[in-house]
Amino acid sequence: xxxxxxxxxxxxxxxxxxxxxxxxxxxxxxxxxxxxxxxxxxxxxxxxxxxxxxxxxxxxxxxxxxxxxxxxxxxxxxxxxxxxxxxxxxxxxxxxxxxxxxxxxxxxxx
Amino acid sequence: xxxxxxxxxxxxxxxxxxxxxxxxxxxxxxxxxxxxxxxxxxxxxxxxxxxxxxxxxxxxxxxxxxxxxxxxxxxxxxxxxxxxxxxxxxxxxxxxxxxxxxxxxxxxxx
DNA sequence: AATATTGTTTGTAATTTTGCGAACAACAAA
DNA sequence: TTTGTTGTTCGCAAAATTACAAACAATATT
Numbered sequence: 001x002x003x004x005x006x007x008x009x010x011x012x013x014x015x016x017x018x019x020x021x022x023x024x025x026x027x028x029x030x031x032x033x034x035x036x037x038x039x040x041x042x043x044x045x046x047x048x049x050x051x052x053x054x055x056x057x058x059x060x061x062x063x064x065x066x067x068x069x070x071x072x073x074x075x076x077x078x079x080x081x082x083x084x085x086x087x088x089x090x091x092x093x094x095x096x097x098x099x100x101x102x103x104x105x106x107x108x109x110x
Numbered sequence: 111x112x113x114x115x116x117x118x119x120x121x122x123x124x125x126x127x128x129x130x131x132x133x134x135x136x137x138x139x140x141x142x143x144x145x146x147x148x149x150x151x152x153x154x155x156x157x158x159x160x161x162x163x164x165x166x167x168x169x170x171x172x173x174x175x176x177x178x179x180x181x182x183x184x185x186x187x188x189x190x191x192x193x194x195x196x197x198x199x200x201x202x203x204x205x206x207x208x209x210x211x212x213x214x215x216x217x218x219x220x
Numbered sequence: 221a222a223t224a225t226t227g228t229t230t231g232t233a234a235t236t237t238t239g240c241g242a243a244c245a246a247c248a249a250a
Numbered sequence: 251t252t253t254g255t256t257g258t259t260c261g262c263a264a265a266a267t268t269a270c271a272a273a274c275a276a277t278a279t280t
Contacts, residue, residue, distance in 0.1 A: 012136075013143070014136045023131075024132075024239090025127070025129040026124045029126055029208075030123050032208075036211040044255095044256070044257085047257090051229095051239050054256090054257070055241075055257095055258080058258055061237080061240095063260090076246070076248090077257080079246070080257060088141065088212050092210075096206060097207045098143075135267090135268085153226070154225095154226070162270090164227065164270095165228080165270060169267095172228090172266095184276095186226090187276070188225090188227080220259075223280075224279075225277085225279095226276090227274100228273105228275075229275090230256100230272085231270105232269100233268100233269090234269090235266100236266080236267065237266105237267080238264085239263090239264090240261105242259105242261090242262105243260075243262085244256105244257100247254100247256090249255100250251085
């Protein structure tokens with residue numbers, strides 16, 4: 001699925017929720033951190049970093065790819081993964097904007 | 111559960127994933143936006159904004175509360191909800207820091 | 221005491237997520 | 251052609267998520 005359906009900078013709830021959901025698992029956060037720290041990033045490199053089966057790694061990568069946060073490219077016989085920079089920066093701006101909603105008010109509860 | 115277990119500004123994967131997971135549903139994003147825009151925020155006000163049953167609203171509020179993003183206070187016979195400012199700002203800084211991991215590299219994939 | 225108001229909790233059902241082993245696909249090398 | 255390497259997909263099971271109606275709890279009001 002494509003997460004680039006918002007061209008302005010006021011994403012709808014579904015858009016930001018989709019990014020957040022993809023980030024809602026420790027293993028996927030770990031994968032994103034790892035990819036953000038590397039230039040080379042084959043599937044095997046990612047799998048080596050994690051204590052889980054390759055099937056599960058592949059599944060997490062698929063979810064991150066579907067959410068648009070990463071992309072994959074076949075380099076036979078390997079598969080090279082990396083951050084999807086364009087969507088990464090979109091997600092970044094969406095989260096920044098979202099959290100800045102609460103910036104100069106006092107909490108209504110004690 | 112308490113999401114304030116990280117006092118420094120380098121949250122572990124579980125901490126950021128827990129915040130992200132709580133934000134991983136459109137209805138919960140809507141609730142957070144609504145709470146961030148209001149001073150008064152009783153359960154009924156939130157329920158009125160949403161086309162879902164009160165049981166489901168209550169459940170989403172519980173998840174947001176467990177994640178630490180909101181807090182509730184009983185004002186008999188109502189319940190007042192609001193953003194948990196302290197954790198909101200923690201989450202904000204965690205996400206900002208996380209996304210800034212990728213800031214001056216080119217994508218490794220074409 | 222009976223009623224009404226405000227939300228939470230319980231019970232239930234359908235769907236999704238998570239994880240793994242095994243099978244599979246694509247290709248290179250022996 | 252067989253073998254090895256790299257990952258994906260399939261099939262399965264367990265657990266978690268989502269949503270709702272109904273029951274419940276706590277407190278006012280009549």
